[in-house]
Amino acid sequence: MKIAAFEILRFDELESTNTTALEYAGKGAGKKLVITAQKQTAGRGRRGRSWQSLAGNLFFSLLLEYPLKQLGTLIMASALSIAETIKEYQADADVKLKWPNDVLLNNAKVCGMLLEKGCDEYMVVGIGVNIKQSPQSEEMLYPVISLREAGITADAEDFLQKYLHRFTDNLQTDAAILRQKWLQNVKGLGQKITVKQEDNEITGIFAGIDENADLLLQTNGEVRRILAGDVFYVEKNQ
Ligand code: BTN
Numbered sequence: 244m245k246i247a248a249f250e251i252l253r254f255d256e257l258e259s260t261n262t263t264a265l266e267y268a269g270k271g272a273g274k275k276l277v278i279t280a281q282k283q284t285a286g287r288g289r290r291g292r293s294w295q296s297l298a299g300n301l302f303f304s305l306l307l308e309y310p311l312k313q314l315g316t317l318i319m320a321s322a323l324s325i326a327e328t329i330k331e332y333q334a335d336a337d338v339k340l341k342w343p344n345d346v347l348l349n350n351a352k353v354c355g356m357l358l359e360k361g362c363d364e365y366m367v368v369g370i371g372v373n374i375k376q377s378p379q380s381e382e383m384l385y386p387v388i389s390l391r392e393a394g395i396t397a398d399a400e401d402f403l404q405k406y407l408h409r410f411t412d413n414l415q416t417d418a419a420i421l422r423q424k425w426l427q428n429v430k431g432l433g434q435k436i437t438v439k440q441e442d443n444e445i446t447g448i449f450a451g452i453d454e455n456a457d458l459l460l461q462t463n464g465e466v467r468r469i470l471a472g473d474v475f476y477v478e479k480n481q
Contacts, residue, residue, distance in 0.1 A: 249305065249407055251277040258285040261359055261369035264304035268361030279303035279403065286371065289357055290441075290473070299375030300389070301399040305368040305410070311360065315456035316418050318344055318358065319425040321368045324409035325354050326428050331405050332395050339430035342449075342458050342474050347430060348395075351377075351388035370406075374399050384473060418454060426451060431476050436460070438472040445469070446477065 257263050257280040264278045283302050286294035296302060309317050322344040329338045329348065339347045346354035357369040373389035374397055390397050413421060426432060429452075437446045438460060447462035458469040 248411075249275045249277045249307075251279060251403075254278070254280040256280060256282045256284060259283050259287050259369070260302050260304040261287055261357055261367050264306040264367040264369070265359060265361050267306055268365035268367070269363055274306075275308075276306040277303055277403070277407065278306065287357055287369070288355060288371075290471070294355065294357075294371050295378040297373070297376040297378060299399065301370070301372040301374050301402055303370055303403060305370070306361070307366060307368075308364045309366045310364055311366075313418070314358075314366070315452075315454050316414065316421060317366060317368065318456040319421050319452075320410060320413035320416070321356055321358070321370065322346055322354075323421070323425050323428060324406055324413050325370070325372065327409045327413075328402060328406045329353070329390065329395065331409075332390070332397050336393070336395065338428070340425060340428050341430055342452065343456065343471075345385075348388050348390070348393050350430075351386035353377075353388050353390065353393070372399075372402060374402060385475075422452065422454065425456075431474070435477040437475045437477055438469050439475065440472040445472075449474075 260278045260280050267276055280302055283296040286296050288294040322340050325346045326338045329336050337349050341347050344356040345352050354372045359367045361367055375389055375391045377387040377389040431449050436449045437444050447460040450459040450461045450466055452458055460467045460469050
């Protein structure tokens with residue numbers, strides 16, 4: 244089945260493309276929109292963090308109707324498509340996924356995503372890609388990088404177009420095959436990780452993800468399902 248193309252709405256400046264996408268949810272049923280801005284004045288990250296808007300980087304939000312019970316597919320398709328898009332520019336780029344939906348390049352974060360639920364069955368997938376610059380600050384939880392710093396020359400608009408093709412294809416892929424592809428591209432599978440949550444942290448072996456894209460962590464012989472958190476890699480050679 245061929246699914247409808249996204250309509251792209253371009254803005255010079257927004258507080259947050261996610262916030263604007265949420266405002267569009269429910270207006271124009273069935274429409275699939277991309278909201279993109281050159282600059283965000285209040286970009287939002289996961290778990291209440293902010294997302295810096297550095298010039299030349301890509302900020303966009305996908306707005307689409309998607310059943311909540313298939314959220315796992317949406318999460319996997321969104322992140323995998325970024326990894327594949329980067330490889331379109333450099334086939335041998337060292338790109339890895341980091342649960343739940345970060346993308347790493349040379350072991351540093353090049354892309355982050357914030358998924359939010361709108362009204363009815365509308366979902367917003369907000370994506371920030373460090374195309375030209377990476378935010379350098381002591382507060383960073385994880386090393387960061389841009390495509391440019393990794394020697395990959397890309398234009399934000401061209402990257403977005405390539406991404407939308409990949410995303411549309413991946414969203415139509417069988418969920419089990421998609422999960423296989425996601426697992427083949429993730430960092431640290433079968434290795435020791437720590438998941439930090441609001442007020443606790445759990446260390447165990449990263450055993451995979453389930454069909455909802457929840458993390459499976461093996462601790463003391465049992466496999467725990469983790470819904471949210473930040474992953475840190477424990478072993479030096481990871
Ligand atoms: C994270 O890694 O914490 C998620 C970052 C998500 C940032 C993007 S930029 C476009 C969209 N609009 C936002 O306000 N946030 C997302």
